[in-house]
Amino acid sequence: MSTIEGCSIEQASARTGVPAHTLRYYERIGLLAPVPRGPGGRRRYTEDDLGWVRFLTLLRQTDMPIRDMQRFVDLTRAGDATVPQRVALLRAHREALVERLDLLQHHLGAITTKIDVYEGLLPPDACVEPSTPAADDRTALALTDGSPR
Amino acid sequence: MSTIEGCSIEQASARTGVPAHTLRYYERIGLLAPVPRGPGGRRRYTEDDLGWVRFLTLLRQTDMPIRDMQRFVDLTRAGDATVPQRVALLRAHREALVERLDLLQHHLGAITTKIDVYEGLLPPDACVEPSTPAADDRTALALTDGSPR
DNA sequence: TGTTGACTTCGAGTGCACTCCAGCTCCTAC
DNA sequence: GTAGGAGCTGGAGTGCACTCGAAGTCAACA
Numbered sequence: 286m287s288t289i290e291g292c293s294i295e296q297a298s299a300r301t302g303v304p305a306h307t308l309r310y311y312e313r314i315g316l317l318a319p320v321p322r323g324p325g326g327r328r329r330y331t332e333d334d335l336g337w338v339r340f341l342t343l344l345r346q347t348d349m350p351i352r353d354m355q356r357f358v359d360l361t362r363a364g365d366a367t368v369p370q371r372v373a374l375l376r377a378h379r380e381a382l383v384e385r386l387d388l389l390q391h392h393l394g395a396i397t398t399k400i401d402v403y404e405g406l407l408p409p410d411a412c413v414e415p416s417t418p419a420a421d422d423r424t425a426l427a428l429t430d431g432s433p434r
Numbered sequence: 435m436s437t438i439e440g441c442s443i444e445q446a447s448a449r450t451g452v453p454a455h456t457l458r459y460y461e462r463i464g465l466l467a468p469v470p471r472g473p474g475g476r477r478r479y480t481e482d483d484l485g486w487v488r489f490l491t492l493l494r495q496t497d498m499p500i501r502d503m504q505r506f507v508d509l510t511r512a513g514d515a516t517v518p519q520r521v522a523l524l525r526a527h528r529e530a531l532v533e534r535l536d537l538l539q540h541h542l543g544a545i546t547t548k549i550d551v552y553e554g555l556l557p558p559d560a561c562v563e564p565s566t567p568a569a570d571d572r573t574a575l576a577l578t579d580g581s582p583r
Numbered sequence: 584t585g586t587t588g589a590c591t592t593c594g595a596g597t598g599c600a601c602t603c604c605a606g607c608t609c610c611t612a613c
Numbered sequence: 614g615t616a617g618g619a620g621c622t623g624g625a626g627t628g629c630a631c632t633c634g635a636a637g638t639c640a641a642c643a
Contacts, residue, residue, distance in 0.1 A: 293589080293590085294589090294590075295589075295590090304631090304632080305590095306631075306632055306633075307630090307631065307632080309591090309592090310630085310631065310632080313592095313593090324639085324640080325590075325591085325638070325639045325640065326590085326591065326638080326639085327589085327590055327591075327639085328590085328591090340548075343541050343544055343545070345630090346537060346538075346541060347538060347541045347542075347545070350629080350630095351629075351630065351631095352629095365555070368552055368555050368556060369556065371552060372549055372552045372553060372556070375545060375548060375549050375552070376549060378545065379542065379545050379546065379549065382538065382541070382542055382545070383542065385538070386535065386538055386539065386542065388495060389495075389496060389531065389534070389535055389538070390535065392492050392495060392496045392531070393496075393528065393531055393532065393535065395492055396492070396496070396524060396527065396528050396531070397528065399489075399524060400521055400524050400525060400528065403517055403520060403521045403524070404521060406514070406517050407517060407518065407521070442619080442620085443619090443620070444619075444620090453601085453602080454620090455601075455602055455603075456600090456601065456602085458620095458621090458622090459600085459601065459602080462622095462623090473609080473610080474608070474609045474610065474619095474620075474621085475608080475609085475620085475621065476609085476610095476619080476620055476621075477620080477621090494600090499599080499600095500599075500600070500601095501599095
Protein backbone atom coordinates (compact mmCIF):
# COMPACT_ATOMS: atom_id res chain seq x y z
CA MET A 286 0.00 0.00 0.00
CA SER A 287 1.75 3.07 -1.21
CA THR A 288 -0.63 5.82 -0.15
CA ILE A 289 -3.49 6.20 2.26
CA GLU A 290 -6.75 4.91 0.88
CA GLY A 291 -9.46 7.33 -0.19
CA CYS A 292 -9.41 11.08 -0.49
CA SER A 293 -9.71 13.95 1.94
CA ILE A 294 -12.90 15.89 2.51
CA GLU A 295 -11.62 18.79 0.41
CA GLN A 296 -10.82 16.46 -2.46
CA ALA A 297 -14.20 14.80 -2.08
CA SER A 298 -15.77 18.22 -2.19
CA ALA A 299 -13.84 19.15 -5.31
CA ARG A 300 -14.75 15.88 -7.02
CA THR A 301 -18.46 16.00 -6.24
CA GLY A 302 -19.12 19.72 -6.17
CA VAL A 303 -20.58 19.40 -2.69
CA PRO A 304 -19.16 21.78 -0.06
CA ALA A 305 -17.18 20.11 2.72
CA HIS A 306 -19.58 21.58 5.27
CA THR A 307 -22.43 19.90 3.46
CA LEU A 308 -20.62 16.58 3.28
CA ARG A 309 -20.24 16.63 7.07
CA TYR A 310 -23.85 17.70 7.42
CA TYR A 311 -25.06 14.83 5.25
CA GLU A 312 -23.06 12.41 7.34
CA ARG A 313 -24.38 13.91 10.55
CA ILE A 314 -28.01 13.47 9.51
CA GLY A 315 -27.38 9.94 8.30
CA LEU A 316 -27.54 10.43 4.54
CA LEU A 317 -23.98 9.23 4.43
CA ALA A 318 -22.89 6.39 6.65
CA PRO A 319 -19.94 7.28 8.85
CA VAL A 320 -17.11 7.76 6.40
CA PRO A 321 -14.02 5.69 7.33
CA ARG A 322 -11.37 7.70 9.11
CA GLY A 323 -7.69 7.89 8.41
CA PRO A 324 -4.89 8.96 10.75
CA GLY A 325 -5.95 11.71 13.11
CA GLY A 326 -9.63 10.80 12.75
CA ARG A 327 -9.89 12.40 9.35
CA ARG A 328 -12.40 11.32 6.80
CA ARG A 329 -11.17 9.26 3.87
CA TYR A 330 -13.74 9.10 1.08
CA THR A 331 -13.70 5.98 -1.07
CA GLU A 332 -14.91 5.83 -4.65
CA ASP A 333 -18.10 4.22 -3.37
CA ASP A 334 -18.62 7.12 -1.02
CA LEU A 335 -18.19 9.58 -3.86
CA GLY A 336 -20.62 7.62 -6.02
CA TRP A 337 -23.16 7.71 -3.27
CA VAL A 338 -22.66 11.43 -2.76
CA ARG A 339 -23.24 11.96 -6.47
CA PHE A 340 -26.42 9.98 -6.33
CA LEU A 341 -27.63 11.99 -3.35
CA THR A 342 -26.78 15.16 -5.23
CA LEU A 343 -28.84 14.01 -8.17
CA LEU A 344 -31.80 13.39 -5.91
CA ARG A 345 -31.41 16.79 -4.24
CA GLN A 346 -31.03 18.62 -7.53
CA THR A 347 -34.29 17.10 -8.64
CA ASP A 348 -35.87 18.53 -5.48
CA MET A 349 -36.29 15.39 -3.46
CA PRO A 350 -36.70 16.50 0.16
CA ILE A 351 -33.99 15.41 2.58
CA ARG A 352 -36.64 13.48 4.47
CA ASP A 353 -37.35 11.26 1.46
CA MET A 354 -33.68 10.80 0.80
CA GLN A 355 -33.27 9.61 4.38
CA ARG A 356 -36.06 7.15 3.83
CA PHE A 357 -34.37 5.89 0.69
CA VAL A 358 -31.06 5.53 2.51
CA ASP A 359 -32.73 3.65 5.35
CA LEU A 360 -34.31 1.26 2.88
CA THR A 361 -31.01 0.68 1.14
CA ARG A 362 -29.33 -0.13 4.44
CA ALA A 363 -32.11 -2.54 5.32
CA GLY A 364 -31.04 -4.88 2.53
CA ASP A 365 -32.30 -6.41 -0.68
CA ALA A 366 -35.76 -7.09 0.65
CA THR A 367 -36.54 -3.41 0.33
CA VAL A 368 -35.85 -3.15 -3.38
CA PRO A 369 -39.57 -2.97 -4.25
CA GLN A 370 -40.07 -0.06 -1.86
CA ARG A 371 -37.04 1.67 -3.27
CA VAL A 372 -38.35 1.25 -6.79
CA ALA A 373 -41.71 2.62 -5.69
CA LEU A 374 -40.02 5.61 -4.12
CA LEU A 375 -37.96 6.31 -7.21
CA ARG A 376 -40.96 5.86 -9.48
CA ALA A 377 -42.98 8.35 -7.49
CA HIS A 378 -40.11 10.76 -7.59
CA ARG A 379 -39.70 10.32 -11.31
CA GLU A 380 -43.37 10.98 -11.88
CA ALA A 381 -43.19 14.19 -9.87
CA LEU A 382 -40.13 15.16 -11.84
CA VAL A 383 -41.82 14.55 -15.18
CA GLU A 384 -44.73 16.69 -14.08
CA ARG A 385 -42.40 19.42 -12.97
CA LEU A 386 -40.58 19.26 -16.28
CA ASP A 387 -43.86 19.66 -18.13
CA LEU A 388 -44.76 22.68 -16.06
CA LEU A 389 -41.34 24.23 -16.56
CA GLN A 390 -41.49 23.66 -20.30
CA HIS A 391 -44.86 25.35 -20.37
CA HIS A 392 -43.59 28.29 -18.36
CA LEU A 393 -40.54 28.52 -20.58
CA GLY A 394 -42.86 29.01 -23.52
CA ALA A 395 -44.76 31.71 -21.68
CA ILE A 396 -41.57 33.55 -20.76
CA THR A 397 -40.38 33.40 -24.35
CA THR A 398 -43.68 34.86 -25.50
CA LYS A 399 -43.40 37.58 -22.91
CA ILE A 400 -39.90 38.46 -24.08
CA ASP A 401 -41.13 38.62 -27.67
CA VAL A 402 -43.92 40.96 -26.67
CA TYR A 403 -41.48 43.21 -24.90
CA GLU A 404 -39.16 43.19 -27.87
CA GLY A 405 -42.05 44.26 -30.05
CA LEU A 406 -42.21 47.39 -27.93
CA LEU A 407 -38.56 48.22 -28.40
CA PRO A 408 -37.31 50.51 -31.14
CA PRO A 409 -35.92 48.57 -34.12
CA ASP A 410 -32.32 49.16 -33.01
CA ALA A 411 -32.86 47.22 -29.79
CA CYS A 412 -29.76 47.22 -27.67
CA VAL A 413 -30.00 43.69 -26.31
CA GLU A 414 -30.36 41.59 -29.43
CA PRO A 415 -31.38 42.64 -32.93
CA SER A 416 -34.07 40.00 -33.37
CA THR A 417 -35.34 36.75 -31.97
CA PRO A 418 -33.19 34.05 -33.55
CA ALA A 419 -35.54 31.14 -34.15
CA ALA A 420 -37.66 31.53 -31.03
CA ASP A 421 -37.46 27.88 -30.06
CA ASP A 422 -40.58 26.75 -28.28
CA ARG A 423 -43.26 29.25 -27.61
CA THR A 424 -46.25 27.62 -26.08
CA ALA A 425 -49.36 29.58 -26.88
CA LEU A 426 -50.44 31.35 -23.72
CA ALA A 427 -52.62 34.38 -23.39
CA LEU A 428 -50.31 36.26 -20.99
CA THR A 429 -53.16 38.49 -19.94
CA ASP A 430 -51.16 39.98 -17.18
CA GLY A 431 -51.76 43.55 -16.31
CA SER A 432 -49.16 45.70 -14.67
CA PRO A 433 -48.28 46.16 -11.01
CA ARG A 434 -49.80 49.64 -11.29
CA MET B 435 -73.08 49.25 -11.69
CA SER B 436 -74.90 46.20 -10.49
CA THR B 437 -72.31 44.49 -8.27
CA ILE B 438 -69.11 45.47 -6.52
CA GLU B 439 -66.14 45.45 -8.83
CA GLY B 440 -63.48 42.77 -8.53
CA CYS B 441 -63.42 39.65 -6.42
CA SER B 442 -62.64 38.86 -2.80
CA ILE B 443 -59.31 37.57 -1.61
CA GLU B 444 -60.70 34.07 -1.25
CA GLN B 445 -62.00 34.13 -4.81
CA ALA B 446 -58.70 35.51 -6.01
CA SER B 447 -57.00 32.68 -4.19
CA ALA B 448 -59.29 30.11 -5.76
CA ARG B 449 -58.78 31.58 -9.23
CA THR B 450 -55.00 31.80 -9.06
CA GLY B 451 -54.15 28.89 -6.79
CA VAL B 452 -52.24 31.25 -4.52
CA PRO B 453 -53.18 31.08 -0.82
CA ALA B 454 -54.84 34.21 0.58
CA HIS B 455 -52.06 34.48 3.13
CA THR B 456 -49.55 34.59 0.31
CA LEU B 457 -51.53 37.18 -1.64
CA ARG B 458 -51.40 39.49 1.36
CA TYR B 459 -47.73 38.70 1.81
CA TYR B 460 -46.95 39.55 -1.82
CA GLU B 461 -48.78 42.83 -1.42
CA ARG B 462 -46.96 43.58 1.80
CA ILE B 463 -43.54 43.12 0.24
CA GLY B 464 -44.51 45.14 -2.80
CA LEU B 465 -44.82 42.42 -5.42
CA LEU B 466 -48.42 43.46 -5.78
CA ALA B 467 -49.32 47.13 -5.71
CA PRO B 468 -51.91 47.96 -3.03
CA VAL B 469 -55.02 46.18 -4.25
CA PRO B 470 -58.04 48.52 -4.39
CA ARG B 471 -60.34 48.16 -1.39
CA GLY B 472 -64.07 47.73 -1.31
CA PRO B 473 -66.42 48.50 1.56
CA GLY B 474 -64.87 47.77 4.94
CA GLY B 475 -61.37 48.12 3.56
CA ARG B 476 -61.49 44.70 1.93
CA ARG B 477 -59.42 43.84 -1.07
CA ARG B 478 -61.16 43.66 -4.44
CA TYR B 479 -59.00 41.97 -7.04
CA THR B 480 -59.49 43.10 -10.63
CA GLU B 481 -58.79 40.91 -13.65
CA ASP B 482 -55.54 42.82 -14.09
CA ASP B 483 -54.55 41.97 -10.54
CA LEU B 484 -55.26 38.30 -11.16
CA GLY B 485 -53.25 38.39 -14.37
CA TRP B 486 -50.35 39.90 -12.54
CA VAL B 487 -50.60 37.33 -9.77
CA ARG B 488 -50.51 34.60 -12.39
CA PHE B 489 -47.41 36.07 -13.94
CA LEU B 490 -45.72 36.29 -10.55
CA THR B 491 -46.68 32.69 -9.93
CA LEU B 492 -45.10 31.66 -13.18
CA LEU B 493 -41.88 33.40 -12.21
CA ARG B 494 -41.88 31.80 -8.75
CA GLN B 495 -42.63 28.34 -10.12
CA THR B 496 -39.61 28.69 -12.35
CA ASP B 497 -37.56 29.45 -9.22
CA MET B 498 -37.03 33.14 -9.67
CA PRO B 499 -36.07 34.51 -6.24
CA ILE B 500 -38.48 37.00 -4.69
CA ARG B 501 -35.68 39.54 -4.79
CA ASP B 502 -35.49 39.38 -8.58
CA MET B 503 -39.23 39.51 -8.88
CA GLN B 504 -39.20 42.67 -6.81
CA ARG B 505 -36.64 44.13 -9.12
CA PHE B 506 -38.79 43.26 -12.12
CA VAL B 507 -41.83 44.82 -10.49
CA ASP B 508 -39.89 47.97 -9.67
CA LEU B 509 -38.76 48.23 -13.28
CA THR B 510 -42.30 47.77 -14.54
CA ARG B 511 -43.55 50.54 -12.26
CA ALA B 512 -40.79 52.82 -13.45
CA GLY B 513 -42.34 52.99 -16.89
CA ASP B 514 -41.61 52.14 -20.50
CA ALA B 515 -38.02 53.33 -20.38
CA THR B 516 -37.13 50.19 -18.42
CA VAL B 517 -38.31 47.73 -21.06
CA PRO B 518 -34.74 46.87 -22.10
CA GLN B 519 -33.78 46.05 -18.51
CA ARG B 520 -36.89 43.97 -18.13
CA VAL B 521 -36.08 42.06 -21.28
CA ALA B 522 -32.55 41.49 -20.03
CA LEU B 523 -33.86 40.20 -16.73
CA LEU B 524 -36.29 37.84 -18.42
CA ARG B 525 -33.65 36.66 -20.84
CA ALA B 526 -31.27 35.84 -18.03
CA HIS B 527 -34.01 34.03 -16.22
CA ARG B 528 -34.93 32.08 -19.32
CA GLU B 529 -31.34 31.04 -19.82
CA ALA B 530 -31.10 29.79 -16.26
CA LEU B 531 -34.35 27.96 -16.77
CA VAL B 532 -33.15 26.28 -19.94
CA GLU B 533 -30.02 25.15 -18.15
CA ARG B 534 -32.05 23.82 -15.28
CA LEU B 535 -34.30 21.97 -17.70
CA ASP B 536 -31.28 20.35 -19.30
CA LEU B 537 -29.97 19.24 -15.95
CA LEU B 538 -33.35 17.88 -14.90
CA GLN B 539 -33.72 15.99 -18.17
CA HIS B 540 -30.32 14.47 -17.64
CA HIS B 541 -31.17 13.49 -14.07
CA LEU B 542 -34.48 12.07 -15.24
CA GLY B 543 -32.55 9.75 -17.51
CA ALA B 544 -30.29 8.68 -14.66
CA ILE B 545 -33.25 7.99 -12.40
CA THR B 546 -34.92 5.93 -15.09
CA THR B 547 -31.75 3.91 -15.52
CA LYS B 548 -31.56 3.40 -11.79
CA ILE B 549 -35.13 2.16 -11.69
CA ASP B 550 -34.38 -0.24 -14.52
CA VAL B 551 -31.36 -1.59 -12.68
CA TYR B 552 -33.44 -2.14 -9.57
CA GLU B 553 -36.13 -3.86 -11.57
CA GLY B 554 -33.53 -6.19 -12.99
CA LEU B 555 -32.94 -7.30 -9.41
CA LEU B 556 -36.58 -8.06 -8.81
CA PRO B 557 -38.09 -11.53 -9.36
CA PRO B 558 -39.89 -11.79 -12.72
CA ASP B 559 -43.31 -11.34 -11.06
CA ALA B 560 -42.44 -7.86 -9.89
CA CYS B 561 -45.21 -6.39 -7.84
CA VAL B 562 -45.01 -2.81 -9.05
CA GLU B 563 -45.17 -3.11 -12.80
CA PRO B 564 -44.58 -6.13 -15.06
CA SER B 565 -42.11 -4.40 -17.37
CA THR B 566 -40.83 -1.01 -18.35
CA PRO B 567 -43.23 0.21 -21.04
CA ALA B 568 -41.04 2.00 -23.56
CA ALA B 569 -38.52 3.48 -21.16
CA ASP B 570 -38.69 6.93 -22.68
CA ASP B 571 -35.45 8.76 -22.37
CA ARG B 572 -32.57 7.10 -20.66
CA THR B 573 -29.49 9.17 -20.86
CA ALA B 574 -26.42 7.02 -20.72
CA LEU B 575 -24.91 7.49 -17.30
CA ALA B 576 -22.62 5.21 -15.42
CA LEU B 577 -24.48 5.32 -12.11
CA THR B 578 -21.48 4.02 -10.29
CA ASP B 579 -22.98 4.72 -6.96
CA GLY B 580 -22.09 2.45 -4.15
CA SER B 581 -24.36 1.89 -1.19
CA PRO B 582 -24.69 3.80 2.05
CA ARG B 583 -23.06 0.86 3.82
C1' DT C 584 10.28 23.30 18.35
C1' DG C 585 7.20 26.10 16.93
C1' DT C 586 3.93 27.33 13.50
C1' DT C 587 0.90 26.59 9.89
C1' DG C 588 -3.11 24.86 8.09
C1' DA C 589 -6.33 21.40 7.24
C1' DC C 590 -9.13 18.91 9.78
C1' DT C 591 -12.42 17.58 13.92
C1' DT C 592 -17.08 18.20 16.85
C1' DC C 593 -21.24 20.32 18.26
C1' DG C 594 -24.25 23.86 18.52
C1' DA C 595 -25.88 28.00 16.79
C1' DG C 596 -26.98 31.09 13.03
C1' DT C 597 -28.74 32.23 8.32
C1' DG C 598 -31.79 33.06 4.40
C1' DC C 599 -35.70 32.15 2.13
C1' DA C 600 -40.54 31.95 1.45
C1' DC C 601 -44.02 31.53 3.40
C1' DT C 602 -47.62 30.70 7.31
C1' DC C 603 -49.90 31.66 11.33
C1' DC C 604 -51.78 34.28 15.29
C1' DA C 605 -54.05 37.81 18.14
C1' DG C 606 -56.99 41.17 18.29
C1' DC C 607 -59.66 43.96 15.74
C1' DT C 608 -63.39 45.62 12.14
C1' DC C 609 -67.15 45.05 9.29
C1' DC C 610 -71.27 43.03 6.96
C1' DT C 611 -75.16 39.80 6.81
C1' DA C 612 -78.65 36.92 8.59
C1' DC C 613 -81.63 35.58 12.07
C1' DG D 614 -79.07 43.35 18.49
C1' DT D 615 -76.24 39.84 18.35
C1' DA D 616 -73.90 35.78 16.41
C1' DG D 617 -71.13 34.21 12.72
C1' DG D 618 -67.87 34.61 9.41
C1' DA D 619 -64.80 36.79 6.25
C1' DG D 620 -61.28 39.97 6.17
C1' DC D 621 -57.96 43.42 8.19
C1' DT D 622 -53.01 44.52 10.29
C1' DG D 623 -48.42 43.81 12.22
C1' DG D 624 -45.51 40.87 14.07
C1' DA D 625 -44.00 36.40 15.29
C1' DG D 626 -43.27 31.60 14.09
C1' DT D 627 -42.15 27.67 10.94
C1' DG D 628 -39.61 24.43 8.02
C1' DC D 629 -36.10 23.56 5.16
C1' DA D 630 -31.40 23.04 3.89
C1' DC D 631 -27.69 24.43 4.66
C1' DT D 632 -23.67 27.39 6.64
C1' DC D 633 -20.82 29.12 10.02
C1' DG D 634 -18.16 29.66 14.38
C1' DA D 635 -15.49 28.37 18.29
C1' DA D 636 -12.44 25.64 20.31
C1' DG D 637 -9.67 21.91 19.96
C1' DT D 638 -6.50 18.16 17.45
C1' DC D 639 -3.10 16.52 14.50
C1' DA D 640 0.71 16.04 10.98
C1' DA D 641 4.13 18.08 8.27
C1' DC D 642 7.57 21.28 7.59
C1' DA D 643 11.20 25.29 8.47
